[in-house]
Amino acid sequence: MYKLRDYQQKAVDHTISYFKKKRDPATIVLPTGAGKSLVIAELAKIASGRVLVLAHVKELVEQNHHKFENYQLKAGIYSAGLNRKDISHQVIFGSIQSVANASDNFFDDFSLLIIDECHRVSDDQNSQYIKVINKLRSKNPNICILGLTATPYRVGLGWIYNYGYDGEHKTKEERFFKRCIFELPLNYMIKRNYLTRPVKVDIPVTSYDFSELTDSGRMYTLKEVDELLHQQRRLTPLIIKNIIDITESYDRQGVMIFSSTIKHAKEIFEYLPKDQARVIFGETETHERDIIINDFKLKKFKYLVNVSVLTTGFDAPHVDVIALLRPTESVSLYQQIIGRGLRLDPGKKDCFVLDYTGVGHDIYSPEISDKKPTKESEPVEVICPDCGFENIFWGRKNFDGEVIEHYGRKCRGGKTDPDTFEVESCEYRFRSKICEKCGSENDITARECRTCRHVLIDADSKLKQAKLSKNAHVLRPDSIKIEKRFDKKNNPFLQVRYYDYDSKYLSEAHYLNNETSLKKFQINFLRSHMRIPELGHLIQDVDEVIKYQKLLRMPSYVIARKQGDFWRITEKVFVEELRKGH
Secondary structure, rough: OOOOHHHHHHHHHHHHHHHHHHOOOOOOOOOOOOOOOHHHOOOOOHOOOOEEEEEEOOHHHHHHHHHOOOOOOOOEEEEHHOOOEEEOEEEEOOOOOOHHOOHHHOOOOHHHHHHHHHHHOOOOOOOOOHHHHHHHHHHHHOOEEEEEEEEEEOOOOOEEEEEEEOOOOOOOOOEEEEEEEEEOOOHHHOOOOOOOEEEOOOOOOOOOOOOOOOOOOOOOOOOHHHHHHHHOOOOHHHHHHHHHHHHHHHOOOOEEOOOOHHHHHHHHHOOOOOOEEEEOOOOOOOHHHHHHHHHHHHHOOEEEEEOOOOOOOOOOOOEEEEEEEOOOOOHHHHHHHHOOOOOOOOOEEEEEEEEEEOOOOOOOOOOOOOOOOOOOEEEEEEEEEOOEEEEEEEEEEEEOOOEEOOOOOEOOOOOOOOOOEEEEOOEOOOOOOOOOOOOOOEEOOEEOOOOOOOEOHHHHHHHHHHHHHHOEEEEEEEEEEEEEEEEOOOOOOEEEEOOOOOOOOOEEEOOOOOOOHHHHHHHHHHHHHEOOHHHHOOOOHHHHHHHHHEEEEEEEEEEEEEEOOEEEEEEEHHHEEEEOOO
């Protein structure tokens, strides 16, 4: 019999509260090692109707079933891999592959569906998960559907739900899961000693260089990874020697090595001590895989190499070294891999993290869906001046940890009605693109005005068109000069000059002598030039622009068009607007 930890009880309580008022599919996000199976067991125990718990691998089915039966309760298993197909129990733990092929009468009378590793559920109507869900809903349209995962962000898709636990609007695209009803950060678990402390070891030898793939902003293929590793194959023996040296010097008990491809795994295996190493591929026979995993848990060998098959559903608490030799596309996947070494074990004080990828993910960093605009960017907290929501954007900090710049566009916060769980999104925009037809604010990457549907030309197209036009000039600024000047009537105005590497320049002038011109300046200039745009209200005249010019940033490109004998600046393009590399 288990006693739930405080956060596990909260997850259960939030689930009960939510499904009393809503029937939209919801998720719980818990880091690896937080005890999802105990939350599942408690919910299955207290549910009033029949419960179906699904997982994608037999190890998770078995693990979740075992935790439930430790409550001195009986449950069925429906999994061909475990040689059981029970159908009459109040609670059934099943593998999605087997349940998807079950007869129609299997789906009778279920009131709660729990999906472990729910990030695998897609909107594809032909997928096994959706087919099972449709069968369950045909029997009970009001069935509650709860997903649990440690990785709610998927590369190529984005967030798996529309609204986060704190009300943050994650995506406007249609998602099967509508909201996250409970979330626990990894650092909470580590600070309270629920997980082992990870120690990221500074690697004294070289690392692979995957930047050609990871900086491209697109998904990459295994073939591309293999080709890149082939070019850097001389590094592999050095890296493996370093892993062995660290393991032996610090008397480590279990080492998991995450490789990039099957070919890469075989290469790694060649440099490891043969009597102390095994390798598992996706194609490894089930029986052989079970023997290898069991021997590893019994410490019959020390080094376990795998290719994308042990990121979930694997529990070996003695693991105290995680070696990454594969690029991870998202922070959440990176954290899930590290989680393989964070389970508590007698005598285990920490877990070494050896990262040979050069990608530079942070163990504690939150997932940010926007593309990283610069290599120096890091997650920063930005409070919305309208709703007070604490956004996490890409940005930069000084040595004191203060935010000096951020690339946030729209506040992601929202107000959640405690009675209905409906969310009203905040509409504040830190930066925006103004529609020239109706004046509405739009996202800076928008291609169509959200109000009048007028076509908005994106930054890349603007640059391409300007470079091809005889009447346009594109300047890439190297420096910016801001001065206070006076016209013939002695009225002060702001002159801004953008210089390129050859000291050629384009300039613009702004008057700030009345409320209308100041508002225009704030919208057309400050919103895009301010490193922290929500501080634009500090500036009320030309002297204050000069005073706070350190808060201003340069655009990546300035576009000017010929008007008579002069060039007039018509557009400026900033780094976060660019979709492609320039």
